[in-house]
Amino acid sequence: MNQHAQKAAEFIRNESRTDWHDEALWFIRSKRDKAAHGIPEWEELRELASQVKSHVLSKLDQYLEQFEARAIQNGVQVHWAADAEEHNRIVHSILKRHQVQHLVKSKSMLTEECHLNDYLIERGIEVVDTDLGERIIQLKGEPPSHIVMPAIHLKKEEVGELFHEKLHTEKGATDPKYLTEAARQHLRQKFLTAQAAITGVNFAIAETGGVVVCTNEGNADMGVHLAPVQIHCMGIEKIIPKAEHLGIFTRLLARSATGQPITIYTSHYHRPKTGGAMHVVIVDNGRTAQLGREDFRNSLKCIRCGACMNTCPIYRRSGGHSYGYTVPGPIGSILTPGLDLKKYSGLPFASTLCGSCSDVCPVKINIHEQLYRWRQVIAEQGHLPAAKRQSMKWAGRVLSRPGWYNFFGKIGRWAIRRLPRPFLYNRFNEWGKDRELPEPPRQSFKEWYRENKRL
């Protein structure tokens, strides 16, 4: 059994918790539906967003250079990182140069992807995540389970317990308001003493050289405004050509993510504050390789709204940790094979190919078609379990030969009808663990047809 299947089975063992998780995410999907249905031109908006992204991906080098040139004109220091390691090194060297000991961070799946926190903490720098959800999992020492709601897998009772232990809130307190307030007080102190702020980037505008960050808590602003040094880390695919394109994406992003018309804060950063420094780190980390894969290029259009997770019937019932990567769910399952085909070869199979992800995606990524394509690549490169590979070879032989097909069909039906139950229902029969086998009829349709239509 592949890793995702194993972890999913563990997750599901607690069925009431699975139901709770499923409902919590379905609730968000429903809110998204409502918000989307409030925009009659929703489908055109998706198409437009998808086309803008196609255009950008076709001229990515030019837009990145344009962005860099404008940013430098604005007094921003721009850095290029080929991979996670280089990204971390660059960030660390910036911090060292500015003698930063305390750092606040907000909204950055990219720095999660690069494991920046561990890297900096090992080098003696205090890193505090300031989004509530991210702070919760940081205190808990867990990776995020969702890209927009990183602590969605935790119940409020668990957060209460964690805060009691780490922030000394009252024992047994579960009121979200009370807990949020406690986190806020605790974070205020961190904000005030931080010497640098790191944020992710939702959109980088080539025309202006500015970056845009969308948050609900205002923590990105608070961090950036208080600390003298600001660092924005972005993947190369975050570029949009002009400021006028931003509206297409902000309209789609918050509605798709949480069902809000827009995030509470849409922060634009263009130049360093007086006496301060602004850095932008542009990261590849496998993205150009993905750009070069025609069948999978579109995955780079992703604006990280999380809608494909919320809608995915498998994600909702297996939890984000079952995917074993920072970006879980359907989009994670088409990004990860490009990073390490062998390691993540189970993920494209963690799907029924139901296609809900592709239809919910605000930038129209054909996610389920890419899952199908990755499966082909995985089999071609020899990463399918041998037994499965062999059984498919045989299935191909049988199903292309009518004589064999009829013969094996008959035997199969006979076996299910006649064999004693323990022969049919045992540990080799994954289907039959919680399901009955079909009741085989006396005649197949072919046999019926021969008899009744007198062929």
Place this chain on the structure above:
Amino acid sequence: MKVGLFIPCYIDQFYPQVAIASLELLEKLGCQVAYPFRQTCCGQPMANTGCEQDAVATYHHFVELFHAFDYIVAPSGSCVYHVRKHYDIIEQTEAVKRVRENTLDLSEFLLDVLKVESLDSSFPYKVGLHQSCHGLRGLRLGTGSERVLEKDSKLQALLRLVKGIELVELSRADECCGFGGTFAINEPAISVKMGKDRIADHESKGVEVLTAGDMSCLMHLESIIRRQQKNIKVKHIAEILNGVQP
């Protein structure tokens, strides 16, 4: 008009009544239906597992048997979708193109080609429609709940032609049942959980008969219904349209 009936492998082997209902229904509506006797499968089981190349021989076999028909009709959106969408890896000869263009799900054929406006069957039961994903999101037999378009469903339109039927509204209109071909065996825990959740939705709405355009979803759901000894019957939409009583 030459109509070729394609009966997917698992329907042939396990659910001949669905094939018979499809054939009878088409004949009742005045079609001359041929059933190429050497047919087997569309090749989907191998391809969905990543082994497209192992399915190529089956694709060719399918094309050889069906290319001479004006329409190829199958009571299975999933297999139809596979032929239309994934027969792109073999050489696109005239025969292949014809087959890909003219393979239709039963509901498409009834509504778009035959333009059926009435049926003389009756089915006085509370019915829950499971919207099979490949039909809904692959063939666009209806508007999925994700999309902001006018609501529409070929399967519902057809069921509404049946007298006495009461179609219930589900809490989740079109969530996947969890079958997914080999997924059902690769990820049995989630597959079964998804099936259980779908059944619970139908159950809570008092559904007596659960139907769908794809027997594969129904095979999965029925296997759980039987294991859990629930009191819901399962019927393929062809059976209901043909007036077969539970």
